[in-house]
Amino acid sequence: MPEEKPGQSATNNELDRRSFFVKLGLGSLSIATAGTTVFAYQFLSPNVLYEPSPIVNAGKPESYPLDSVTLDVNSGIYIVRSKEGFFSLSAVCTHLGCLTAWKPELGIIACPCHGSKFTRDGKKIEGPAPKPLPWYRVWVSDDGDLMVDRSSPVRSMQFLKV
């Protein structure tokens, strides 16, 4: 058995030159990969969106007849004037985001895509939709216009008296 050189046995427990550089290389590669992932994720998420404002001006309350349901196609909301007062519902189906429609002859809200049905106050009657249609905050602006905030859902059965 050949005698071990004193220098060799000392390096056995320590990092030799080659594995040091391998570790250094792999380490910098993983840092670069993590950095690229974060960079790519941040780049792909837009910081500024030019999407329509969630606050909708629905016009004068008087323009809605009593006991009526009005669909605003562009903003995807219903303005309902019931005997108890005004309220606003999302017209976007809670299933997969299709625009629902008010069926006056049946007195229900129905989704054309997959057949979900809702009552006039958003409660689910049937269909694949998992949740009722949310109610949105409604108020009257200083100019006397009916305003709806689509970004703030409220508990149902909160009517606005005008």
Place this chain on the structure above:
Amino acid sequence: MASSATHYFDQLRKTRVWRSIFRGGTGSSTLRRSLAIQQDVFLHLFPTKVRRRMLDISVTWYLGTLTFGTFLILVATGILLMLYYHPSVPQAYADTKDLQFVVSSGLFLRNLHRWSAHAMVFLVFAHMFKVFYRGAYRPPREFNWVIGVILLLITLLLSYTGYLLPWDQLAFWAITVGSNIASAAPVVGDKVHFLLLGGNLVNANALLRFYVLHCMILPLTAIFLIAIHFWRIRKDGGLYVHQSTPAAAGSDVTVKEAR
């Protein structure tokens, strides 16, 4: 007539220009023939030798080749359609209508693109059923099957992203529904939805992202994987030619013989 054409072709193959492009040289020895395959950047993906049985229509019904054919048609017609189509909200629908009614041959090219897309989805499925029921996915071809499954997903994603580009009602609601399906994924669903659309709504950002995916990212990925897919056929011993007999299914001995 035919012999003189062959003569001219032989003369052409001896010219310095031809020899500078195709390095295989003249002659029809087995070596020359195999070099002609090996030294061509496109042909070298394929086996240098093919058994006659492999080219029988009953073996593959040429379904893979036909799929690749529809892909080539889609690339050619798609690039031409890109010359008239602007991926912007005010113009996308009008450009699609222009292609239908105003651009010369636009109707033909758009319809060719559309029908080829339908045919490609059909042929990909037919190809996969054929491979599956013949047992051609078995070792050593199992990795090529995996590449094939990824190519199926890319084909479906190409169909899905192309669906939005006409920017009509059908497109808008199909992508609204489809992207909402993505957000049903647990934990990351809403983030995926946001990144896919580049916002919360199917809007200008979504149209642009789907356009880039449809015209650049997905086709380039598909070409890359198709190249590997073809090269693997050669590396895995050529096309699978054995008929899988029902008797072989239950017995190990017969299966071994069949290989």
